[in-house]
Amino acid sequence: MTTTAAPATARKPATMAQALTRALRDAMADDPSVHVMGEDVGTLGGVFRVTDGLAKEFGEDRCTDTALAEAGILGTAVGMAMYGLRPVVEMQFDAFAYPAFEQLISHVARMRNRTRGALTMPLTIRIPYGGGIGGVEHHSDSSEAYYLATPGLQVVTPATVEDAYGLLRAAIASDDPVVFLEPKRLYWSKADWSPDAPTEVAPLGRAAVRRRGSSATLITYGPSLPVCMEAAEAAAAEGWDLEVVDLRSLMPFDEDTVCASVRRTGRAVVVHESNGFGGPGGEIAARITERCFHHLEAPVLRVAGFDIPYPPPMLERHHLPGVDRILDTVARLQWESDWTEGRGA
């Protein structure tokens, strides 16, 4: 499934937030059933300005400032989807999506299943998530593990400007619900991306190899991708040749790309900022062990946030996986054998 962006004039380089705006705009222009709704998404354009201009262009019925009630927003979106619309819901911050969990888990995730396919939930729930922006309590949660624990939800998180566009278009086009996690500390990251040029709508469920390497694989997603890329560069200076896999979507999970990489490198580290215990890394490590056991030269290791409630801004740098912590973990992959021997690219 590949479409191209409508021609337009956008500045270069573009930020991830701008690419998301463009994706929403194009989706709304292409399909009149796409409706955007949430707190402050209209006049203000969202607190991160991702919905900027949509209410003006498409009217308040299609980009709607709702009352301040997350359960109500998602619950009404369920009804709208039942009647054939494609709601794109914005939750203002990670921790403010929690009031909507009842709707998400009891209805959104299982409507297709309970109705034997008679009712589907083609809705997208956009949630800015993660830390690193100095936000006060309740503004920095990495909540992906909750969503992953719920069968029936697709969980998608872009790490690049291009993917922000391509994955959001794909999420909106999907006939099943997508929890679309936007790494808020990457909102202002830039790339020479232009919506003038055709941009692929990235299929959901395909990981991307962001850096080729031979001595170990870093498996990551969303806000941790740039950290892993930096770590890989730093490791190269010390002789480590790291491969970096960006999952892009946690569900569907691209086992083939991950396993192919680990089979080549023989070593794997999963990196994410949500807590390690009960976090996505455990599932990923288990899967790699099950499918690649005979190729592994060392146990699959994880670098994750600590198992603590997200810390206050002044302490968050100690919690978030940084380059040093990744390199320390990579060093532990040496295990019994010498990583430098016998592993060609």
Add this chain to the structure above:
Amino acid sequence: MTVLEQPGSSRHKSSLAGPPPSWRPRVDPAPLLPDEEPYRLLGTDAAARLDSGLLTRLYTQLVRGRRYNAQATALTRQGRLAVYPSSTGQEACEVAAALALEERDWLFPSYRDTLAAVARGLDPVEALTLLRGDWHNGYDPREHRIAPLCTPLATQLPHAVGLAHAARLKGDEVVALAMVGDGGTSEGDFHEALNFAAVWQAPVVFLVQNNGFAISVPLAKQTAAPSLAHKAVGYGMPGRLVDGNDAPAMHEVLTEAVQRARRGGGPTLVEAVTYRIEAHTNADDATRYRSDAEVETWRAHDPIALLEHELAGRDLLTDAFVSATRDGAEQMAADLRERMNADPELDPMDLFTHVFAEQTSQLRAQAAQLRAELDAEADGHTDDAAGAEGSAEEARP
């Protein structure tokens, strides 16, 4: 004409038996209904009966509060606070909420209500810990009977109901006053809290500060109710509509509600009609959703100016009183500034201290890891410092 359009269609005579009497509401709605217009004292004849001591007390707190808001806002510009949601323009609500309570009562503030906590006697620096970012809560809630400043909207309201209910079960005459914004009244938690409070007749006062906007969303997009105070009636509690910039009116209504709750009279919902003069926070651009002209009309209805008018009429607004009040506020601000300009002493190891009463083996291992990282960092710094000192020339290409 459809059934819905028929006037009084439900009053048609029917030959069938009606519902049995058990359906009847237990309360008469009329006394629960709020006034048509916000209750005011300043500028009305009723102001004459106000106690001068109360007026000067309120004035002192309002001036302090305004100064506090200005200082905290300045601290965000200097990067000393991560964020500050100012209550400038709303000081009368904040101060009245604090003064209506006795020491044994509890306050449940939202993130905008730092000032209510400070007016209640909380140390201004401790009140700002959340917003500075050194910890999520900077004081002992039990010691001050102030729940942590609450960020997820309306979620503190059921807590207030539960606490008040528990106190009553224990035989303590403790009242809980819970604060929420107009936007917060749309959350399910608001509804559930009011319902529990009314069914249990819990000693709670709900104070809604209707300051016109929830970030950018005006009240009209938030509710279709005649007023937020009207919502009380549906739950079976009285709703009161007050001019939130009229400090004595706020004080009177809240004090009455608190006393009523203490006597076992049950909960009250108070809607204070006020205005948020500053942007939502320093991160918000208010020009996107409101006009300067609107802000100016509200500035003309300033809570401090309103009270000054009454004080002047009583010859209480003497130069000496005004300057003493101002000096007190200045002193408070200077102290706040000085203490906030010092970096807080933080121990990163605290990250693991308060997760559980007893640390798990995983947390102990993670704590050891961080300890090692911090030690390595400290060593690195010493090495760097020594290196820089030893070979300053080599360091430059």
